[in-house]
Structures are given as C-alpha cells and as structure tokens.
Amino acid sequence: MSKKSLLMARKLSDGRTQGSGHVPKGSIAVYVGPELRRFVIPTSYLTMPEFRDLMDMVAEEFGFQNTGELQIPCDEQYFENILLRCATQLNV
Secondary structure, three states, rough: OOOHHHHHHHHHOOHHHHHOOOOOOEEEEEEOOOOOOEEEEEHHHHHHHHHHHHHHHHHHHHHHOOOOEEEEEEOHHHHHHHHHHHHHOOHH
C-alpha cells in the first residue's frame, strides 16, 4: 500500500472527517495524539511487533485499567508510519 493510499484511508477512517462512528467487523477504532484523531484499523495490526511496542507505551501511560476508547499517546505522523509498516508486512 502506498503512503498516499494509507493517508487517504486514514482520512476516510477519521470520525471527524467521515462523520460516522461505524467500525467494520475485524477492525478497531483508536484515538491518536493530543487531538485524539480517530483511526479505524484492522485488528490484525494489533499482533504486529510495532503495535505491541506501542501498546506497551499505552500501558505505561494509562495502565491496564483504562475503560472506554483506546487512546494512543503518540504523534500522528509516528502512528501513520507504524500503519504503513504494518500494511507493508501484511501486503494489504
């Protein structure tokens, strides 16, 4: 998947842009960065090493008792780079 395609997918996944809270089966909504930008990603990404590292960072900041939306405290650009690597590894 090209970076341009990934960014277009991100825009379509962004709840503020799309205006929909729908999450397709096999996907999960996550909220990234200080502005809590919404991304809808395949659940298969959650098992990838880059995502596991990111989840460790989330656990350090929020702990395991977090309820509600999944917030990821990182820069959006960093998150987009992780998405690109995951998509490349899975040949999505």
